[in-house]
Amino acid sequence: MIDVLIIGSGGAGLASALRAKELGADVLVVGKSYPTASQTSMAQGGINASLGNVTADSISSHITDTIKSAHKLCDNHMVEYICHDAPKTIEWLESLGVPFDRTAQYKVAQRQLGGASSKRACYAQDYTGLKILHTLYDTCLKEGIEILEEYFLLNLITEEKVVLGAIFLDIVTGEVKEIRAKSTIIATGGYAGVYRGFTTNSEGATGDGIASVLRAGGVVSDMEFVQFHPTALKSSATLISESARGEGGYLVNSKGERFIDELLPRDVVARAIASQIANGDEVFLDIRHLGEDKILHLMPQEVHLCRLYENIDPIKELIPIKPVAHYSMGGIDVNRELEVTGLKNCYAVGECSNAKVHGANRLGGNSLLEIISLGRLAGENAYKLNVDYSNRDNQQLQKEQEYIESLFEEYPWERNFYQIQDELGRKFYNDAGVVRDNTKLNNLLNELRVIKADIDNMGIGDKERKNNTNLVEFLQFKNILEVGEVILDSAIVRDESRGAHYKEAFPNQDDKLYRANSLYWIEDGILQNRLVKVV
Amino acid sequence: MNIKINRQGSIESFDIPFQSTTLLKALFYIKQQEDNSLTFSSNCRSGVCGTCAVRVNGKEVLACSYNYQEGDLVEPLAYHEVQRDLKVNKQKVRETLKNSKAWLQSSQQAEITQEQVELTQKQTDCILCDSCYSSCPVLELNPNFIGPFALTRAYRYTADPREGNIQSIVDTIQTNGIWDCTLCGNCTEVCPQGIDPKMDITMLRGTSSQFGYNDPNFQAMDFGFGGF
Numbered sequence: 001m002i003d004v005l006i007i008g009s010g011g012a013g014l015a016s017a018l019r020a021k022e023l024g025a026d027v028l029v030v031g032k033s034y035p036t037a038s039q040t041s042m043a044q045g046g047i048n049a050s051l052g053n054v055t056a057d058s059i060s061s062h063i064t065d066t067i068k069s070a071h072k073l074c075d076n077h078m079v080e081y082i083c084h085d086a087p088k089t090i091e092w093l094e095s096l097g098v099p100f101d102r103t104a105q106y107k108v109a110q111r112q113l114g115g116a117s118s119k120r121a122c123y124a125q126d127y128t129g130l131k132i133l134h135t136l137y138d139t140c141l142k143e144g145i146e147i148l149e150e151y152f153l154l155n156l157i158t159e160e161k162v163v164l165g166a167i168f169l170d171i172v173t174g175e176v177k178e179i180r181a182k183s184t185i186i187a188t189g190g191y192a193g194v195y196r197g198f199t200t201n202s203e204g205a206t207g208d209g210i211a212s213v214l215r216a217g218g219v220v221s222d223m224e225f226v227q228f229h230p231t232a233l234k235s236s237a238t239l240i241s242e243s244a245r246g247e248g249g250y251l252v253n254s255k256g257e258r259f260i261d262e263l264l265p266r267d268v269v270a271r272a273i274a275s276q277i278a279n280g281d282e283v284f285l286d287i288r289h290l291g292e293d294k295i296l297h298l299m300p301q302e303v304h305l306c307r308l309y310e311n312i313d314p315i316k317e318l319i320p321i322k323p324v325a326h327y328s329m330g331g332i333d334v335n336r337e338l339e340v341t342g343l344k345n346c347y348a349v350g351e352c353s354n355a356k357v358h359g360a361n362r363l364g365g366n367s368l369l370e371i372i373s374l375g376r377l378a379g380e381n382a383y384k385l386n387v388d389y390s391n392r393d394n395q396q397l398q399k400e401q402e403y404i405e406s407l408f409e410e411y412p413w414e415r416n417f418y419q420i421q422d423e424l425g426r427k428f429y430n431d432a433g434v435v436r437d438n439t440k441l442n443n444l445l446n447e448l449r450v451i452k453a454d455i456d457n458m459g460i461g462d463k464e465r466k467n468n469t470n471l472v473e474f475l476q477f478k479n480i481l482e483v484g485e486v487i488l489d490s491a492i493v494r495d496e497s498r499g500a501h502y503k504e505a506f507p508n509q510d511d512k513l514y515r516a517n518s519l520y521w522i523e524d525g526i527l528q529n530r531l532v533k534v535v
Numbered sequence: 536m537n538i539k540i541n542r543q544g545s546i547e548s549f550d551i552p553f554q555s556t557t558l559l560k561a562l563f564y565i566k567q568q569e570d571n572s573l574t575f576s577s578n579c580r581s582g583v584c585g586t587c588a589v590r591v592n593g594k595e596v597l598a599c600s601y602n603y604q605e606g607d608l609v610e611p612l613a614y615h616e617v618q619r620d621l622k623v624n625k626q627k628v629r630e631t632l633k634n635s636k637a638w639l640q641s642s643q644q645a646e647i648t649q650e651q652v653e654l655t656q657k658q659t660d661c662i663l664c665d666s667c668y669s670s671c672p673v674l675e676l677n678p679n680f681i682g683p684f685a686l687t688r689a690y691r692y693t694a695d696p697r698e699g700n701i702q703s704i705v706d707t708i709q710t711n712g713i714w715d716c717t718l719c720g721n722c723t724e725v726c727p728q729g730i731d732p733k734m735d736i737t738m739l740r741g742t743s744s745q746f747g748y749n750d751p752n753f754q755a756m757d758f759g760f761g762g763f
Contacts, residue, residue: 033576033578033584033586034585034586034625034626034629034663036584036585036662036663037578037579037584037585037586038584039579041579041583041584041585041662042579042581042583042584094697095642095697096639096642097638097639097642097692097695097697097698099652099655099656099659099691099695100652101649101652102647102648102649102651102652103649104649106646106647106648109649124652124659125656127583127659127660130583130660130662131659134659134661134663138632138637138638138639138688138692139638139639141632141633141637141638142636142638142639149626172618172624200581202578202579202580202584203577203578203579203580204578236580236581238580238581239581301583304582305581305582308582308600309581416567416568418566418567418568419567460571461570461571461572462571462572462574463572464572464619466618466619467574467618467619467622468574469566469574469575469576469622470566470571470572
């Protein structure tokens with residue numbers, strides 16, 4: 001019997017697998033793509049820890065900065081936990097062989113990121129996430145951790161709200177399979193992929209785990225909080241790391257004027273850029289003054305991406321940019337033990353979860369910290385919980401098989417879901433983006449519900465069982481609709497501005513009414529919600 | 536614009552109604568508008584996840600990082616089991632990482648300089664796209680060859696000051712490893728990250744000599760004149 005089933009093979013999943021294995025657990029990691037293809041590989045800037053290797057720093061400053069950026073929506077206890085754990089987290093990564101850059105004193109080098117009061121982000125050029133992820137992967141191979149690749153999560157197996165494992169589509173064979181385990185960790189990543197075409201995220205960031213928790217009767221929270229990264233390439237939405245500004249890059253409009261302090265938190269900078277664009281201006285990132293040597297050393301990936309996707313040379317030219325959806329603060333609601341609210345024997349960690357460490361706005365460098373630090377905590381807690389319900393009878397597998405079967409039998413294809421998904425991405429960006437408005441949000445919510453009701457008129461054109469990516473993409477689209485509905489509804493409910501959520505009609509933070517986490521769950525087929533005050 | 540795709544051995548031709556952009560966009564256009572069954576792998580769209588490598592006119596590229604040209608022939612990676620169209624089984628090829636024990640064998644405390652980090656900075660940029668593996672002619676003759684990316688990764692750990700047991704890696708890569716490479720440099724040419732596996736293999740040969748290993752090919756070439 002598997003002790004701990006980990007769904008998702010990015011940084012959070014691998015970190016929890018390694019920790020559970022270290023404690024003696026029988027671990028299985030299951031992911032829809034290859035582990036090194038996960039979103040973690042795209043994290044560039046760094047991982048925060050108050051080591052003070054470059055400038056004076058302290059754990060309390062890290063805590064203060066994080067809480068400030070969270071706009072009173074975080075759980076201070078959880079923030080304290082990760083900030084205290086951060087130096088140990090770096091030490092652990094060091095022991096695995098992560099190739100962090102160094103100072104002249106042989107210490108881990110640290111750089112400035114926005115909203116931080118010190119140079120706090122440990123980095124490996126602008127490939128920090130990539131190098132952490134690959135080192136974790138190498139270590140998983142070393143430890144003999146079993147990883148099932150190309151398994152798409154269909155649903156959690158639940159019996160009276162107890163999670164007994166999960167049901168997957170084996171993408172390669174086309175079979176629907178169940179995997180039982182004593183405890184399950186969901187580490188499936190975020191949902192910024194809802195903003196398709198206007199996100200730095202990979203195609204796979206479709207909130208699969210979040211949607212599965214909703215369907216299983218679990219609770220999600222704070223889904224309205226989506227962070228927009230100020231600087232993505234204008235034509236491709238490819239991320240240009242915050243380190244470009246941290247190292248001294250400027251933001252300028254087409255008149256060449258700077259219009260904002262580039263190192264303010266991401267929400268403030270993103271809004272300033274959005275307002276320039278709304279006024280018909282263009283916005284550029286200017287790093288030319290940093291000089292060729294520094295640019296090539298510190299931002300080799302950015303130079304490569306600019307040349308490739310924007311056809312410009314950032315050493316000599318301005319980089320055209322726009323803000324795009326980058327990170328989802330909300331997600332599966334968890335308690336301090338990372339147990340999913342409303343479900344038993346089930347944990348969630350990483351971007352798919354809302355452990356309330358980022359609140360209304362995440363600081364750069366804190367998400368890599370979260371996935372490693374809390375990833376290890378999830379592995380530990382999931383293993384400690386040694387109650388085995390996994391042999392209970394359950395008929396869910398057959399239902400899932402029948403559903404997948406039905407998609408092969410019927411071929412409505414009256415509406416092309418790909419086209420709808422693209423349009424929806426654009427509408428989310430315009431109507432549920434950096435600046436929000438209730439009329440637009442309501443219209444979009446209505447439109448989304450119409451699409452949801454029409455889902456049976458869509459479907460898959462590809463009828464081959466094996467390696468059917470058309471089927472996977474359709475299932476992801478369905479997840480986007482479920483997650484998107486919660487994003488819109490929660491954004492409508494929150495009539496205030498806080499962190500990444502900004503309404504022009506309600507420009508102020510309203511602590512009396514809205515210093516609260518917005519909880520959503522499905523009961524008797526109907527979406528329910530409640531605001532729960534932060535204490 | 537017209538591109539051709541090798542689908543299980545039959546070459547199909549597709550018209551793309553827009554100017555050249557990334558090959559990945561063209562593949563998505565075909566899948567979403569023309570033929571839902573076209574199968575390929577992709578994820579990050581920005582050249583870091585390593586998922587979308589294919590061959591174009593016989594040469595490995597990342598579909599997300601290559602602008603297609605009129606008449607291009609797109610094919611799946613070589614030396615991988617083709618699962619469908621352009622989608623290949625990378626799981627089997629990943630086994631080479633286990634065969635080369637490409638990880639930190641035994642972690643030791645070490646003072647690391649920035650120069651030492653930079654020594655393997657490129658090697659740790661690897662995204663495991665398998666382009667190098669697909670380009671390697673040795674695999675034609677020896678399917679058990681560990682191949683370029685796994686050897687680069689093995690080298691990366693031997694050069695890490697934290698590695699307390701270099702010998703363990705060196706011992707592992709003698710058979711079907713560093714000496715099987717012909718140093719043709721195909722891998723270096725196709726790497727989207729600018730990594731030079733050929734040089735890494737050369738470095739590993741040097742390290743191996745320090746541990747008393749010799750090129751077995753040289754021994755085989757000893758024609759009774761006392762060798763080299």
